[in-house]
Structures are given as C-alpha cells and as structure tokens.
Amino acid sequence: MDIQSCVEVRNEWDIVSARQLGRNMAKELGFGNVDQARITTAISELARNIYLYAGRGKICIEPINQLGKKGLRIVALDNGPGIREIRKVMEDGYTTSGGLGAGLPGVKRLMDEFSIESTVDVGTEISATKWLR
C-alpha cells in the first residue's frame, strides 16, 4: 500500500470520505487513537477549505517511509483562487470563515510538518505530514 489514494472534494460528503480514507490508513500504519483523531481533523480542515474557498479539489493520502521513519502525508490540491497573503492565513486568529474551523495554523500544529504553496488564480497545494512515533 505505497500508492497514494485520493478523494475528489466537491461537497460536504466528500469531506467525510477523505476523513475515512485518512483514518483507515492511519490505523493501518499503527497510529494511536489520539493521532488518528488529529490526522482526520487535519484532513477535515483542509478538505473544508477546498470545499469553501476553491469549490473543488482533491485530498490525497500517502504512507511515507524515509530511512525507516514511517509516516503519513496529506496533500490538499485545488485550482481555486489561491491565497494572496499566505503569511496572514498562517497567523493565529486570522480566519476568513468567521471563526469556524481552526484554520491553517491549527492544522500545522496538529501535524509534524507542513508546507503550503499558492499562486493567485492558479491554485493551492498544501502538504502535511505526521510521523509515527
């Protein structure tokens, strides 16, 4: 199971499918229940952002293995409007959805690694990794 699996996100139900995919993989990799919950929450947040701001996109989940270090990576991709001020959205307390959700800084804290790339009018790619301890 080294192949990444993806879920298209177009509506709220797809968020649930993405969560399910992530949870199954997290369980298989041996993540404990707290980390499972954190990973699925991160997936929820990223999928919700796609659904709310880009309209459509996809969430891909892949197991990773770097020099014997095992983990799980979430990649969120969309061709939406992009983020004009990345620094702003990465600030605590800055949420455009009126306090709903924890925002990207929250996702970053739930995971071990986090990176974001965004181009206005082209789209956004966010990748977040959690290592198995």
Place this chain on the structure above:
Amino acid sequence: MTAKDALIERYQDLLSVYLKAKTETTLYKGQQFSRKLLEQQISPEDLVSLHIQVMDELFPDMSEEMRDSFDFLLESMIGYGFAYREHQSLRDKQQQLESEIEVAASMQQTLLLSDVPDFGELDIGVVSVPAKKMNGDYYNFVKSGNSLSVAVADIIGKGIPAALCMSMIKYAMDSLPEEQMKPHLLLENLNRVVEQNVNSNMFITMFHGVYEPESHKFYYAGAGHEPGFIYNAKEDKFNDLIAKGLVLGVSRSTTYHPYEKKIEVGDMVVLLSDGVTECRTSKGFIERDEIVSLIRKYMDLSSQKIVENVFQELDRLQGFELRDDFTLIILKRLV
C-alpha cells in the same frame, strides 16, 4: 520511565483510589494533578486518551459501547485541543512582544534622555513619567552660549506610535542650526518637519522657551500646548503662561507668535504636559487651581523636590494609575 508513562501511572493510581472510595481528598489531588498536566502542556485530547488507556487497564471487560463512546469523546475534544494550542502559541507571541517593547522602551529612555543642566541662577526641577511603557512626552534642555532653552512636547496619543514620533522630534530638533533660535522660529521650523513626516492624524503640541540671563528675560512660544504657570514672587501670584499657537503638523504655513516675560528673583516658570492637568481623581479632572495649590504647598523646597512632591501627590490621588504621560518642569530664578 518516560514523563508520559509517569503521568499514566499517576492518573491510574488516582483514578482507582477514587473509584474505590469517592473522597474529596482524591478529587482535590485530581485537581492538583490537572495543574501538572498543564505544566507539561498536555492537551485536552491527550488527557481523554490517558483516561481511555487507564480505563482499558482497570476494566478489561468494559462494554463495547462504553469503549466506543470514549473514542467519540476523544474526537469531540480535538476542537478544544486546537483552541488550547492556539492559546499557547498566542501567549508565547505575547511574551515575545512584551520583551521587545521592553527593549524599545529602554532604548527610548537612552535616546531621549536629556540631562538637566546646571544653570547658575536658575534652579531646575524635572519629573517625566510615562503612563505605559513608552513615554510620549518629551522635554529637552540645551545650554547655548549664556542662555538656556527648554522644550516640552506632547503627542496627542500615547504608547508606541507616540514614542516613535517623539524620537523623530528629538532628531529634528538636534539637526536645527547650532546658534540659538528664537522660540517662535524654532516652532515654525519643527512644524514644517512634522507636517511633512507625520501622519495627518497625529498631532504634537509643544512649548519652547529661552532664558537669557543678561536681560533676565524668558522668550517663549507655544504650539497648542497646555499652558504652564508663571509665579510672580513680588505679588505672590501664579498666572497662566499663555502662548497661543496651532499644534504642530496641521498646516505648513503656520506661524507662531513670540512672547517674552521678565523674570525677577524668586519668580518661577512652570511647564507641564496635559498628563498633569488631566489627572483624574474620584471627583473628576483635577483643576488647575489644585495644581497651583500643590506647588504652593512645596514652594519653599528646591525645584526638583517641588516637582517630585507634586507628582507623588497626584499619583496617589489617582490611585497610582497614571492615565497619561506626566511631565512637570519648574525653573526658579535664585539670584
């Protein structure tokens, strides 16, 4: 044993003791334990997970539903975990900002510090205290030739923006020509600097005066600054030291009116910022008369002692909570 294992063990002990005999003592210990959890930055969902682990060990035959309900609880706690971590990161940020402001404040102190000069026939006293960390009031003494110039300025507004602005004023003044300038001309000069460099929603009031010992005359001009007082020893009377003029930075072409006053032996010039007159007590703003009577009360002391005593009394009247930066200067002609 890792810190986490130790926590699990402790929690298991406490919980099993509590389940056996439901005593207030154990509950109290549980409450203290939560402090330890916070110290170690254990987030809410971690605690729930700890609970599940311990319950699994204590009750291996726990019903499926019960077990599953814990998983649901765990999932529901994640949001609180989010909030908890955000709180932590904001708190760290706040501490960082505070220490940066601390550094800026002490830097400002060094930058703006003006030595109170020894000036033979004038006894000078100064007190200048910021309401917050940084001071938006500014005073400056310059001895030039035989004469002494004194400036007091106040930014409308307080805190960091005011303090930054003040630093600019200081350097603008430092860069003015060496030779003694007439107060009204100096204000015109500064007004142009402020008008050009400072945001239009920020205003600066200023009083500037020059004392010439040969003629014993005090030349002065004001830019919307809180009027000071002048004490006439012969008549034993305090009068307002009025110097009319528009605040700095409103219009490029503002001109200022020159004033002058003869200072006799025993006379005093009192300069202040509006932090002095805007002292609020339980009875409302303090009246200028009250400031005069406070000065009168300590008039026989040295200028420095007068201003310190007046400040202490006003500080006490306000319950030691300054609302605005406070600057009070007294110049007394001795001989």
